[in-house]
Amino acid sequence: MLILDVLKECANSVYKNTRDIIGTFEGQQKFSMGAGGDISTKIDLIAEKSVFDTLKKNNFLPDVLGEECGFIKGNDHGLIVMDGIDGTTNANCGLPFYCCSLAYSSDKKLQSVTDAVVFNLLSGDIYYASKNRGSFVNEKKLDLTKKTGKPQKDMVVGLNISGLPENLFISISKLISSVNHIRHLGANALEMCYFAQGSIDAYLDFRNKIRAIDMAACYLIAKEAGGFVFDETGNDLNCDLSTDSKMSFIAVSDHETYNWIFGLIKKDR
Numbered sequence: 576m577l578i579l580d581v582l583k584e585c586a587n588s589v590y591k592n593t594r595d596i597i598g599t600f601e602g603q604q605k606f607s608m609g610a611g612g613d614i615s616t617k618i619d620l621i622a623e624k625s626v627f628d629t630l631k632k633n634n635f636l637p638d639v640l641g642e643e644c645g646f647i648k649g650n651d652h653g654l655i656v657m658d659g660i661d662g663t664t665n666a667n668c669g670l671p672f673y674c675c676s677l678a679y680s681s682d683k684k685l686q687s688v689t690d691a692v693v694f695n696l697l698s699g700d701i702y703y704a705s706k707n708r709g710s711f712v713n714e715k716k717l718d719l720t721k722k723t724g725k726p727q728k729d730m731v732v733g734l735n736i737s738g739l740p741e742n743l744f745i746s747i748s749k750l751i752s753s754v755n756h757i758r759h760l761g762a763n764a765l766e767m768c769y770f771a772q773g774s775i776d777a778y779l780d781f782r783n784k785i786r787a788i789d790m791a792a793c794y795l796i797a798k799e800a801g802g803f804v805f806d807e808t809g810n811d812l813n814c815d816l817s818t819d820s821k822m823s824f825i826a827v828s829d830h831e832t833y834n835w836i837f838g839l840i841k842k843d844r
Contacts, residue, residue: 578653579690579705581633582677586694586701588625589659589675593618593696603667615643618666622659622675630655637679642788645818654680656688656791656816660696662762671697676764678791683816691792693764702768702796710771710799719801719828722773727835731756733766733778735785743781749839767793770826771800777832779825781807781840787820803827809837 596602602618623643630636637653640646642661649655655677660666662673679690693702702717704710710717732754734747751757758775760766763785770778771793794812797804804812807823814820827833 578635578679579692579703581630581635582655582679582690582692583701583703584633585626585629585657585677586675586692588629589622590694590696590699592621592625593660596621597666597673597696598669616663616667619643619660619663623657626655626657626659626677640788640816640818642786652681654683654816656680656788658764658788661693661764661789665761666696670761672760672765673697673762674765674768676789676792678795680791680816684813685787685791685794685816686811686813687816688791688795691795693768693792693796695765695768702771702793704796704799706795706799708799710796712768712772717771717773717796717800719771719773722828724829725776727832728753728755730754730776730832731758731774732836733758733760733770733775735759735763735780735782737782738784739782746840747781750836753839763789764793767797767826770828771797771802773828777825777827777836779823779836781823781825783807783821783823785822785824786818787814787816787822788818790814790822790824791816797826801828803830803833805833809833 604617636649637651638649639655642658658676661676666673675694677692678688680688689706702712769775804826806812
């Protein structure tokens with residue numbers, strides 16, 4: 576079985592095993608602190624168990640890096656990076672935007688990710704990609720290179736400012752006042768997939784708080800759709816795949832948009 580197919584099966588298992596408990600009092604029960612630094616809830620633990628059970632069923636046991644479990648040594652080559660529920664707060668509060676994020680990497684670097692799945696746990700839409708084979712949503716190919724431009728002020732810009740340090744508000748103020756549509760939806764992996772399908776024109780986060788676990792799958796999906804993902808210095812985004820690895824990034828569909836956004840931000844940094 577192809578690795579991508581295993582990831583899809585894992586995501587479907589998460590969907591089936593969590594859909595009836597998400598949003599319930601039982602699903603919101605809190606347990607210990609997860610490896611990613613947040614308190615694990617019951618839906619998080621059910622989601623991770625679903626992935627482990629599916630990997631075991633397929634006799635595919637690489638290393639695993641999870642938001643709740645941390646690093647688990649496996650017997651097979653490679654690394655599975657999983658966030659069983661990305662957007663747990665949304666799920667527990669009844670906000671309809673959360674997903675399962677799964678990636679496979681041949682090495683422990685973000686740019687080494689070869690297969691990725693992001694499963695919208697509300698709609699059932701599945702985004703997926705394999706390196707050099709393109710990105711898809713429900714078998715429909717995603718292609719940002721065919722996206723038509725729009726006036727900069729009319730762009731939809733995804734911007735995560737939760738917990739943004741006070742001094743950085745000034746640096747993004749020109750960007751915020753230059754566009755009419757700023758959005759933050761609360762599940763990084765799914766927002767990046769919305770960028771990959773062209774619903775969001777640019778997506779950025781300069782808080783240096785996004786974890787590698789959150790980025791592993793959606794990074795490949797965005798790249799394979801023709802997007803560009805840069806770090807805060809303008810280099811192609813890359814990082815270690817570990818529980819401690821955090822980053823800032825900007826995702827755009829063309830260099831012109833990047834130069835415009837970076838120019839606005841750079842003026843006040």
